[in-house]
Amino acid sequence: MTRATVGPIADAIGRTRVQACLECGKCTAICPGHRAHEAFTPRGLVKKGILALTEGLPCDRDMWHCITCRLCKEVCVQDVDIPEFVRAVRREALPMGNRGKETHDGIVQASCEILQEPGLKQGRLWWLEGDMKVKVDGKATDGDNIILFTGCAPFFDIIFREFDRTADIAKASVRVLNKLGIEPLLMSDERCCGHDEHWTGDDEAFKRLRRLNKRSIKATGAKLVVTPCPECAYTLRELYDLKGIEVMHMSQYLARWLMTVRSKPILGEVDIKALAFHDPCRLGRYMREFDAPRVVLDAINGPERKELQFERPTARCCGVHAWISCDEGSRRLRRDRLKEAEDAGAEVLVTACPKCRIHFNCYLHSQSVEPVKVKVEDMTVLVAKAMGVWK
């Protein structure tokens, strides 16, 4: 038996409570990665950790099928942090040339590499429309000023526009904030938040992106960052150490605004009979925010909100993370989730994550496995429509 008693993986074994595992298999039974790719089992990975069979771990190719969705940690009886353990293994795997299988010919990863260049000039605000009120690269004039961190939606729009106009989410965010009387600050030099680099084990890339973003955010002097992307929200809030600057997901910002409105507030009306909410993993299991998006959706007149069979902390996954390991297996996960919405009687499955929407729309666009009638929408876009500010 080979034993790794020192080194980063041994350190991760201690940090993530791998040795406390009682081998009940709950992680593997709920794991979407295993459902899509049988060769990957979280319990199997942990067992190698328990037996200190760690030398072979960085060569393991199956661990790239982990979606880091945290369903395993949610149900684990011993609170083993399997996604974090996977991240530690990936960190060791990268220098050995063991990488996840990139989707779309690696265009997203390539874009992200370009975004790490300090002197880069981006055209990331191409989607702004004439009547939108924003302050580009402005300074916060009073305590009320907020940064709208759009995330990668403007780039994704270009890559995936055949089936998902992702920039709509950025547009809707501006329009909704404008309707509330807010002129958000936009940063022309905003970079990828580094979420995917962090979870695929590329710490150096993550640090480069964090450094650039922190500089831009601090330069504005604003004390609040709002973003329609849960991955950005989680990364900025938990991994950036932005002292004194609050970070909120759009659903949290809108829910808070609704609480400050004195009379029973409504956000307007949409012509949908029934909708259901898909809890994105970063908003739900990572940020523990299950109520805010539901509060927001319930303030829209018209649709009845159905709950899915698997919701809140046990919400099933959209099937992909970090633009790796996407194939027929992961498409089945999306079919299952969309079917769940259909079975619940929902016309529209609302998510609050741009990536979830892309992944679901990709399935609906290709209908590669089995057709589903449900439509998919982003919460912020739906709010903009309800408020009558959508163009």
Added chain:
Amino acid sequence: MSPKSEKCVVVIGGGVAGMTAAIELARAGHGVHLVESAEHLGGLVRLHGAAAPGHEAPERLIAGLKKELEGLKAITVHLSSRLTGFEGQCPNAKATIGANGKTAVTVNAGAVVIATGAQPFDPKRLPEFKYGRSPSIVTTLELEGMLKGGTPVHPLTKASLRRVGFVQCVGSRMETRGNPWCSNVCCGVTIKQAVLLKQRSPETDVLVYYMDIRTFNRGQEELYAESRIMGVKYSRGIPSEILTRKDGTLIVRSEDASLGKIIERELDLLVLSIGLEPQVGGAELLKMLGQVQTKDGFVPIANPETRPVETGFKGVFVAGAADFPKNIKDARTQAKAAAMEASMFLA
């Protein structure tokens, strides 16, 4: 028999441990105030419907203890009551017993026996088990009720049960969301229930999802082995995803860890073998008696080996599941020991 002294013993909790302690103390010549928060005596055992082969039926056990209690004039039973005040130190303490809608009474408390028991874990704290979201998902305690009436049927359809699953360690052996300890009795309860289901309805398919089966009581391992021979299936692995369907059936997904394979089973009843934890009001009671709160919330023991029924607080003893979940035999044995110690304390 009349009380030897004005100093009575206050027994808190009227389950099998409290009833046993009260009976023994009265027999030894002490006056006893037995305080029970519910309307009935019997505690958790009262909620159980059936006994394992060779064991006393819960109903008969409680009826027997009640009869004994009624024959002992030295025992005053206070139902729907709680200890609302406690002043001084045993053997010269004064205990106030309050009942709903009645005037509180203050009695001399020469000694105290805490026999407040444990309470069942609420499985709603573990959303993956979907308790409360389908009539087909019940707890072992609820199945006890169903076993009282003969052969259990499906709670919704009233049809005979085709496939039943048991999930072990629900709320037990958990680092977060539940309790870290093994609740001691649940494996025994499940094995007994599985055997009874098989005896009453041999065609019912019974499967137990477990992490480790723990049978350390006399005869229990033998019953476990027998249950396997009878056809009860055991799968090492706890389910983590349950799909509920409108017709009352469930799809239960687990990994069988010895096979390393996912098993998805259609069941018409899933029984959650829930653990035990300290009583909600336990901390308040301990504070009243002057006790320091323990880390796990159970009543403290002065020393597990040398002073097993003493709490470390003068004249206050413990019996039953109040200091840790235990079976009826151990609870009653401990109650007799606590009564003995309390009696010697007052002598």
